[in-house]
Amino acid sequence: xxxxxxxxxxxxxxxxxxxxxxxxxxxxxxxxxxxxxxxxxxxxxxxxxxxxxxxxxxxxxxxxxxxxxxxxxxxxxxxxxxxxxxxxxxxxxxxxxxxxxxxxxxxxxxxxxxxxxxxxxxxxxxxxxxxxxxxxxxxxxxxxxxxxxxxxxxxxxxxxxxxxxxxxxxxxxxxxxxxxxxxxxxxxxxxxxxxxxxxxxxxxxxxxxxxxxxxxxxxxxxxxxxxxxxxxxxxxxxxxxxxxxxxxxxxxxxxxxxxxxxxxxxxxxxxxxxxxxxxxxxxxxxxxxxxxxxxxxxxxxxxxxxxxxxxxxxxxxxxxxxxxxxxxxxxxxxxxxxxxxxxxxxxxxxxxxxxxxxxxxxxxxxxxxxxxxxxxxxxxxxxxxxxxxxxxxxxxxxxxxxxxxxxxxxxxxxxxxxxxxxxxxxxxxxxxxxxxxxxxxxxxxxxxxxxxxxxxxxxxxxxxxxxxxxxxxxxxxxxxxxxxxxxxxxxxxxxxxxxxxxxxxxxxxxxxxxxxxxxxxxxxxxxxxxxxxxxxxxxxxxxxxxxxxxxxxxxxxxxxxxxxxxxxxxxxxxxxxxxxxxxxxxxxxxxxxxxxxxxxx
Numbered sequence: 364x365x366x367x368x369x370x371x372x373x374x375x376x377x378x379x380x381x382x383x384x385x386x387x388x389x390x391x392x393x394x395x396x397x398x399x400x401x402x403x404x405x406x407x408x409x410x411x412x413x414x415x416x417x418x419x420x421x422x423x424x425x426x427x428x429x430x431x432x433x434x435x436x437x438x439x440x441x442x443x444x445x446x447x448x449x450x451x452x453x454x455x456x457x458x459x460x461x462x463x464x465x466x467x468x469x470x471x472x473x474x475x476x477x478x479x480x481x482x483x484x485x486x487x488x489x490x491x492x493x494x495x496x497x498x499x500x501x502x503x504x505x506x507x508x509x510x511x512x513x514x515x516x517x518x519x520x521x522x523x524x525x526x527x528x529x530x531x532x533x534x535x536x537x538x539x540x541x542x543x544x545x546x547x548x549x550x551x552x553x554x555x556x557x558x559x560x561x562x563x564x565x566x567x568x569x570x571x572x573x574x575x576x577x578x579x580x581x582x583x584x585x586x587x588x589x590x591x592x593x594x595x596x597x598x599x600x601x602x603x604x605x606x607x608x609x610x611x612x613x614x615x616x617x618x619x620x621x622x623x624x625x626x627x628x629x630x631x632x633x634x635x636x637x638x639x640x641x642x643x644x645x646x647x648x649x650x651x652x653x654x655x656x657x658x659x660x661x662x663x664x665x666x667x668x669x670x671x672x673x674x675x676x677x678x679x680x681x682x683x684x685x686x687x688x689x690x691x692x693x694x695x696x697x698x699x700x701x702x703x704x705x706x707x708x709x710x711x712x713x714x715x716x717x718x719x720x721x722x723x724x725x726x727x728x729x730x731x732x733x734x735x736x737x738x739x740x741x742x743x744x745x746x747x748x749x750x751x752x753x754x755x756x757x758x759x760x761x762x763x764x765x766x767x768x769x770x771x772x773x774x775x776x777x778x779x780x781x782x783x784x785x786x787x788x789x790x791x792x793x794x795x796x797x798x799x800x801x802x803x804x805x806x807x808x809x810x811x812x813x814x815x816x817x818x819x820x821x822x823x824x825x826x827x828x829x830x831x832x833x834x835x836x837x838x839x840x841x842x843x844x845x846x847x848x849x850x851x852x853x854x855x856x857x858x859x860x861x862x863x864x865x866x867x868x869x870x871x872x873x874x875x876x877x878x879x880x881x882x883x884x885x886x887x888x889x890x891x892x893x894x895x896x897x898x899x900x901x902x903x904x905x906x907x908x909x910x911x912x913x914x915x916x917x918x919x920x921x922x923x924x925x926x927x928x929x930x931x932x933x934x935x936x937x938x939x940x941x942x943x944x945x946x947x948x949x950x951x952x953x954x955x956x957x958x959x960x961x962x963x964x
Contacts (some may be wrong), residue, residue: 478820790851
């Protein structure tokens with residue numbers, strides 16, 4: 364999640380109104396109601412500081428309509444206020460004795476406190492915005508990267524005021540760019556600058572955003588296209604182009620100049636070990652992303668063990684298909700290059716690829732009732748990552764829907780090169796990002812009863828662990844067609860195990876970008892360009908890549924423990940009901956599953 368889109372919501376009255384009537388009635392006259400009122404106040408205050416997240420959730424309407432015209436204030440003074448507000452919120456919640464709350468409210472209190480306390484670590488200990496994203500501007504971070512995509516995909520345009528709001532935000536975009544530039548300049552003075560090869564990608568992406576005539580820029584054309592679709596009258600192209608040309612482009616030029624200067628004297632090393640307090644920052648990032656206390660050395664060792672175990676399974680499967688020559692990685696590389704596994708590298712090929720993903724979603728949706736009680740049927744769109752950011756963007760990712768239903772969830776796939784996506788590998792990605800992965804888990808949690816503050820809580824290890832577990836569950840449901848698609852599923856698991864080795868290798872063992880890329884290619888068979896993009900992402904998001912496999916291990920361990928406790932009373936559908944309780948740290952999750960299993964036994 365981008366630093367500009369942190370936890371936010373709407374007015375207290377509006378939030379209370381969104382709670383189901385049964386939940387409101389059950390809370391009446393209890394301490395649960397009191398603490399939920401505190402949560403709502405915290406959320407209501409935060410939405411005023413995060414207009415982008417308000418928009419992403421659909422909370423920029425009614426009394427909060429003015430927020431749709433704004434971007435977040437990211438100045439040092441605003442950050443200081445935010446930190447003080449977070450600490451005040453912690454104090455308010457700590458004042459509630461858990462013994463006075465219901466069992467569900469005790470869990471909510473524990474999860475919210477964990478989240479809020481974690482949010483103070485980066486500024487308190489390191490004077491940075493995020494230990495998980497320690498550099499203000501990278502190929503995957505900064506307003507230049509996130510705001511154009513946000514304006515195009517999250518800022519809805521239905522009315523005349525929506526279009527005017529777009530122009531206001533476009534104007535504010537220039538200020539956000541300058542604030543990022545100032546932040547990066549200050550951080551550089553303390554040695555916090557992304558590796559030189561990441562800065563190269565950043566320069567290229569800024570240049571790509573800057574290169575078109577203002578009237579033809581995607582920032583302008585997004586407004587023009589969508590306003591025309593709604594038949595909104597106005598000189599949208601002329602007004603947007605004026606802002607882009609007179610304000611946004613000069614701000615981009617200033618940012619480009621700074622990054623170019625930092626690039627000229629940049630560091631070739633890849634890991635945090637080579638920046639001040641880098642090892643401390645990495646340890647904190649690893650803890651935040653994974654919600655565990657594993658050391659980097661422990662994670663590295665776990666990764667090596669997992670790579671060996673999964674490689675052995677793949678070896679046997681590939682040999683059974685007549686693929687016997689070379690290492691597992693070499694055989695997968697050969698499979699990647701087979702013509703029958705490739706879509707054409709054309710516009711038509713990309714269209715066919717996305718059509719195939721949609722077909723997979725529909726097919727697996729029909730299987731979900733076997734493993735879930737009343738599985739959520741929220742709509743999901745599948746889109747290609749915008750070309751302006753595809754060089755630095757992840758290979759695939761998910762954007763949750765607006766809570767008010769004004770915008771559907773989106774599953775993004777990076778189609779810079781269709782060669783990155785051999786056909787046998789795509790079902791696993793779809794089951795991860797779509798169903799029964801991110802889309803099912805997140806849309807289910809958003810629709811469930813409970814405090815609104817929990818509906819958009821984000822714990823990467825829980826969420827990504829579920830998505831990886833969902834790939835495994837899809838196999839149990841028979842969603843993979845034939846052994847090659849099962850090979851793609853095992854390759855996906857192998858890739859996540861490789862990440863444990865590579866991420867810790869980069870940041871604590873002085874691995875170079877080249878060594879890390881070689882390791883991914885040699886072990887997974889992924890194309891080198893795709894593998895290198897992954898490594899470059901790990902360099903600017905330390906620890907995040909470890910959340911997937913550690914989270915998956917927790918999900919499978921929790922299920923196995925529940926089966927052991929409940930015995931023949933274990934019910935898979937009931938086990939999966941836990942996702943209605945929302946994301947949480949792994950230790951709390953495993954404890955909760957155990958308690959539910961004992962009640963089932």
